[in-house]
Amino acid sequence: xxxxxxxxxxxxxxxxxxxxxxxxxxxxxxxxxxxxxxxxxxxxxxxxxxxxxxxxxxxxxxxxxxxxxxxxxxxxxxxxxxxxxxxxxxxxxxxxxxxxxxxxxxxxxxxxxxxxxxxxxxxxxxxxxxxxxxxxxxxxxxxxxxxxxxxxxxxxxxxxxxxxxxxxxxxxxxxxxxxxxxxxxxxxxxxxxxxxxxxxxxxxxxxxxxxxxxxxxxxxxxxxxxxxxxxxxxxxxxxxxxxxxxxxxxxxxxxxxxxxxxxxxxxxxxxxxxxxxxxxxxxxxxxxxxxxxxxxxxxxxxxxxxxxxxxxxxxxxxxxxxxxxxxxxxxxxxxxxxxxxxxxxxxxxxxxxxxxxxxxxxxxxxxxxxxxxxxxxxxxxxxxxxxxxxxxxxxxxxxxxxxxxxxxxxxxxxxxxxxxxxxxxxxxxxxxxxxxxxxxxxxxxxxxxxxxxxxxxxxxxxxxxxxxxxxxxxxxxxxxxxxxxxxxxxxxxxxxxxxxxxxxxxxxxxxxxxxxxxxxxxxxxxxxxxxxxxxxxxxxxxxxxxxxxxxxxxxxxxxxxxxxxxxxxxxxxxxxxxxxxxxxxxxxxxxxxxxxxxxxxxxxxxxxxxxxxxxxxxxxxxxxxxxxxxxxxxxxxxxxxxxxxxxxxxxxxxxxxxxxxxxxxxxxxxxxxxxxxxxxxxxxxxxxxxxxxxxxxxxxxxxxxxxxxxxxxxxxxxxxxxxxxxxxxxxxxxxxxxxxxxxxxxxxxxxxxxxxxxxxxxxxxxxxxxxxxxxxxxxxxxxxxxxxxxxxxxxxxxxxxxxxxxxxxxxxxxxxxxxxxxxxxxxxxxxxxxxxxxxxxxxxxxxxxxxxxxxxxxxxxxxxxxxxxxxxxxxxxxxxxxxxxxxxxxxxxxxxxxxxxxxxxxxxxxxxxx
RNA sequence: GCGGGCUUAGCUCAGUGGUAGAGCGUUCCCUUGACAUGGGAGAGGUCAGAGGUUCGACCCCUCUAGCCCGCACCA
Numbered sequence: 001x002x003x004x005x006x007x008x009x010x011x012x013x014x015x016x017x018x019x020x021x022x023x024x025x026x027x028x029x030x031x032x033x034x035x036x037x038x039x040x041x042x043x044x045x046x047x048x049x050x051x052x053x054x055x056x057x058x059x060x061x062x063x064x065x066x067x068x069x070x071x072x073x074x075x076x077x078x079x080x081x082x083x084x085x086x087x088x089x090x091x092x093x094x095x096x097x098x099x100x101x102x103x104x105x106x107x108x109x110x111x112x113x114x115x116x117x118x119x120x121x122x123x124x125x126x127x128x129x130x131x132x133x134x135x136x137x138x139x140x141x142x143x144x145x146x147x148x149x150x151x152x153x154x155x156x157x158x159x160x161x162x163x164x165x166x167x168x169x170x171x172x173x174x175x176x177x178x179x180x181x182x183x184x185x186x187x188x189x190x191x192x193x194x195x196x197x198x199x200x201x202x203x204x205x206x207x208x209x210x211x212x213x214x215x216x217x218x219x220x221x222x223x224x225x226x227x228x229x230x231x232x233x234x235x236x237x238x239x240x241x242x243x244x245x246x247x248x249x250x251x252x253x254x255x256x257x258x259x260x261x262x263x264x265x266x267x268x269x270x271x272x273x274x275x276x277x278x279x280x281x282x283x284x285x286x287x288x289x290x291x292x293x294x295x296x297x298x299x300x301x302x303x304x305x306x307x308x309x310x311x312x313x314x315x316x317x318x319x320x321x322x323x324x325x326x327x328x329x330x331x332x333x334x335x336x337x338x339x340x341x342x343x344x345x346x347x348x349x350x351x352x353x354x355x356x357x358x359x360x361x362x363x364x365x366x367x368x369x370x371x372x373x374x375x376x377x378x379x380x381x382x383x384x385x386x387x388x389x390x391x392x393x394x395x396x397x398x399x400x401x402x403x404x405x406x407x408x409x410x411x412x413x414x415x416x417x418x419x420x421x422x423x424x425x426x427x428x429x430x431x432x433x434x435x436x437x438x439x440x441x442x443x444x445x446x447x448x449x450x451x452x453x454x455x456x457x458x459x460x461x462x463x464x465x466x467x468x469x470x471x472x473x474x475x476x477x478x479x480x481x482x483x484x485x486x487x488x489x490x491x492x493x494x495x496x497x498x499x500x501x502x503x504x505x506x507x508x509x510x511x512x513x514x515x516x517x518x519x520x521x522x523x524x525x526x527x528x529x530x531x532x533x534x535x536x537x538x539x540x541x542x543x544x545x546x547x548x549x550x551x552x553x554x555x556x557x558x559x560x561x562x563x564x565x566x567x568x569x570x571x572x573x574x575x576x577x578x579x580x581x582x583x584x585x586x587x588x589x590x591x592x593x594x595x596x597x598x599x600x601x602x603x604x605x606x607x608x609x610x611x612x613x614x615x616x617x618x619x620x621x622x623x624x625x626x627x628x629x630x631x632x633x634x635x636x637x638x639x640x641x642x643x644x645x646x647x648x649x650x651x652x653x654x655x656x657x658x659x660x661x662x663x664x665x666x667x668x669x670x671x672x673x674x675x676x677x678x679x680x681x682x683x684x685x686x687x688x689x690x691x692x693x694x695x696x697x698x699x700x701x702x703x704x705x706x707x708x709x710x711x712x713x714x715x716x717x718x719x720x721x722x723x724x725x726x727x728x729x730x731x732x733x734x735x736x737x738x739x740x741x742x743x744x745x746x747x748x749x750x751x752x753x754x755x756x757x758x759x760x761x762x763x764x765x766x767x768x769x770x771x772x773x774x775x776x777x778x779x780x781x782x783x784x785x786x787x788x789x790x791x792x793x794x795x796x797x798x799x800x801x802x803x804x805x806x807x808x809x810x811x812x813x814x815x816x817x818x819x820x821x822x823x824x825x826x827x828x829x830x831x832x833x834x835x836x837x838x839x840x841x842x843x844x845x846x847x848x849x850x851x852x853x854x855x856x857x858x859x860x861x862x863x864x865x866x867x868x869x870x871x872x873x874x875x876x877x878x879x880x881x882x883x884x885x886x887x888x889x890x891x892x893x894x895x896x897x898x899x900x901x902x903x904x905x906x907x908x909x910x911x912x913x914x
Numbered sequence: 915g916c917g918g919g920c921u922u923a924g925c926u927c928a929g930u931g932g933u934a935g936a937g938c939g940u941u942c943c944c945u946u947g948a949c950a951u952g953g954g955a956g957a958g959g960u961c962a963g964a965g966g967u968u969c970g971a972c973c974c975c976u977c978u979a980g981c982c983c984g985c986a987c988c989a
Contacts, residue, residue, distance in 0.1 A: 004949090204989080222988095280989065371988080420918070588937085589926090589927080594919085597926070601926085601937085602926075602938070611951045611952090612948090614949080622948065669936075680948090680949085770955095773955065777955040782944095783946095877969040877970090879969080882969060886932055886970095889932080
């Protein structure tokens with residue numbers, strides 16, 4: 001016997017354990033022979049992470065798809081795992097070391113540090129996996145993968161090494177000295193995508209740079225980063241800029257005008273270049289090629305020296321910096337500058353440089369200035385463009401097939417608009433910097449000879465062989481210390497998790513995957529890279545569909561963030577309302593192209609829905625309705641039963657269509673309405689008289705129908721609410737007699753049953769009951785009072801229906817007597833149902849004033865409608881141009897309205913005047 | 915600056931070239947044997963504004979206003 005109420009907290013863990021014990025989620029579990037495969041790779045959550053609302057949404061949607069396909073009998077694999085998250089993980093462990101006052105990473109050394117990180121991962125890395133299980137995610141947990149292998153011979157590491165080596169061999173990975181986004185706090189390069197533009201209120205400093213040989217003449221340059229002036233190697237002006245025509249001419253003549261760089265004394269040229277915007281500021285720009293991306297390009301065009309001013313922590317290096325000192329006379333000014341600034345960090349250096357220029361009267365003005373400054377997304381400190389050697393992927397080449405696959409529809413974005421975002425990025429893609437100056441990650445498989453030549457190989461021995469050949473003798477090599485960007489390994493996820501580079505049966509069966517479900521925030525980070533890698537290594541795009549869902553926001557629409565303190569923990573919601581309620585909420589809110597704002601009231605509503613389902617199940621149990629046993633809908637004779645069987649089939653078809661179109665909201669809504677508004681509100685109410693009546697064929701059939709439809713409901717809802725449905729399935733008799741013990745691997749409903757006549761009849765009945773109830777309420781008939789009704793003008797069909805459903809009408813409309821009459825009795829409230837009139841005689845029950853008001857209101861509404869319809873039908877163009885059936889429909893509606901008005905008027909006339 | 919999205923009931927959101935819908939909230943009634951985490955009945959909307967296309971526009975097009983989100987960016 002089901003408990004009086006559903007206790008999610010007690011039941012969910014038990015159900016989860018049963019799924020696990022039965023291996024219900026193992027790849028291919030429950031699949032029909034020769035079934036098509038349906039595989040999904042989880043967007044691997046960060047090992048350092050814990051479940052947030054975004055994960056709850058993302059994984060709910062995946063689970064709905066996966067459970068649905070599993071029930072359809074497909075060979076399903078939902079591949080789980082986590083991401084080693086290089087920077088984030090290393091930060092977590094370093095912070096922990098600091099808190100415990102243990103030696104830091106560098107003091108500890110690489111090997112020891114990595115041991116510590118692995119230890120941390122083994123202890124804490126499983127958190128999010130456990131949380132996903134609480135959500136009900138039906139991944140094949142036995143296949144859990146991690147983007148980083150414990151040793152380089154582990155398959156996940158072999159995959160990365162092979163990918164690197166192959167791409168290098170194919171010329172798609174190369175080493176280059178370029179400006180990178182340098183994070184001075186984490187002391188590593190990061191990719192463009194890991195840079196966040198932050199609006200900062202700063203200043204714009206205008207400096208006077210003295211023109212050499214023209215005493216008292218200056219050129220004014222403006223900058224937001226004064227400290228970089230130490231590395232200036234030119235001033236640029238636009239060739240079109242009239243103000244600087246003489247400088248431009250000098251430059252063109254090959255004898256550029258020189259500027260004496262203050263504080264440093266370096267002579268630097270004024271060059272003409274398209275880059276400066278004559279409209280902006282003074283039109284002259286100081287050029288620091290080693291510390292600015294635009295200046296780097298200008299420097300390249302004019303062959304300017306690049307003076308790197310910083311060490312890895314962005315402290316100024318002046319005295320021990322040959323590039324800086326090159327060509328400088330050892331003046332007292334230079335010495336003073338070095339003494340004042342050498343070793344200083346960039347922020348203090350800025351203040352000091354400004355002060356020093358101020359003293360010399362070289363500051364024209366300082367304007368308050370708001371601009372965007374790039375920050376590291378992990379460290380939150382300003383990024384410093386920094387000149388270093390790094391490894392790059394030639395993303396532009398790899399993007400070509402990745403673009404084509406989406407263009408030709410091999411891979412489709414849902415909603416389609418996201419294609420544009422994907423195209424825009426892919427078409428303007430920059431070289432992808434993949435080396436990171438970290439320890440936690442895949443160490444780059446490159447070894448350097450004494451002259452710096454790189455040998456890329458899958459292992460040291462191979463590199464050494466290549467080196468021996470190259471140098472003509474065995475040569476000691478040094479391995480690259482850096483590791484690869486985590487996304488490099490994530491890009492291989494759809495096939496590395498299936499065993500690649502080994503040729504496994506899983507790889508053959510489950511690649512390419514079917515659908516990728518993810519948020520738009522990682523289209524670039526992850527989706528694009530998987531497309532590139534998948535096409536390159538597997539020759540096929542990794543998925544046929546990419547379903548992009550929205551971002552979860554708080555109830556007011558703000559993005560959830562720890563700093564705002566508006567983060568809602570999905571685990572709290574699960575504790576409070578149950579995982580099923582949270583999941584159903586997520587599904588209901590997952591409308592395409594829209595962000596998700598889960599309101600507590602909404603979750604509560606779906607918790608109530610779970611309760612409703614539970615109560616309906618108790619009802620079936622109490623009434624001995626068998627669930628999950630074979631039943632042929634065609635054998636049903638009772639109209640209500642044929643009706644609910646029809647409606648159930650329609651609901652299943654609608655849910656199926658919605659899931660197929662990724663309309664999770666519609667799927668959830670359809671299921672919700674069918675269960676609550678059709679099955680509970682009407683079907684169970686309609687069959688109560690039968691179930692409470694004498695034993696017999698009708699009662700037996702009704703029990704079996706009610707139980708069978710409940711079974712269909714459990715299956716229908718299972719992808720959305722797996723726990724409660726599984727629990728009811730397990731508890732309701734005859735549970736032990738079923739061939740398949742678990743709902744999770746039971747077949748998806750598919751009756752195909754349809755009886756339109758039965759549907760029409762019951763819909764008539766429902767309308768009758770609703771109308772009577774409505775009149776009762778509006779004319780203030782006491783809710784408990786039993787009333788008689790008189791039906792006039794009834795057709796034979798209506799009379800039959802009345803007889804067939806007398807018990808239901810009596811119960812649902814509180815009608816104690818149905819009389820048939822030739823005409824409506826006077827002094828009664830009247831309802832028009834089709835051709836018939838249902839009258840509720842006064843008998844002192846009806847509030848006459850209320851009834852008059854009701855009729856007047858209804859008449860008014862109908863009159864307005866007729867007015868509108870007449871205007872339409874009176875328009876000759878409408879009649880001429882609108883489709884036949886539309887015109888016909890309007891005519892019918894007009895006739896119907898006119899008929900109803902007549903009846904209302906007649907009823908009004910029959911009311912006694914007070 | 916470029917691109918995308920949004921504006922429909924008090925709130926959160928569906929929606930279709932031809933009667934404007936749901937959930938929550940709200941009002942009234944109901945301790946009826948599955949369920950008060952419930953049942954029944956209501957109220958509530960110039961579909962942001964202005965033009966255009968059309969027989970007909972909430973829907974298609976243009977503009978305007980407001981809000982949101984990406985991407986890029988000026989020293």
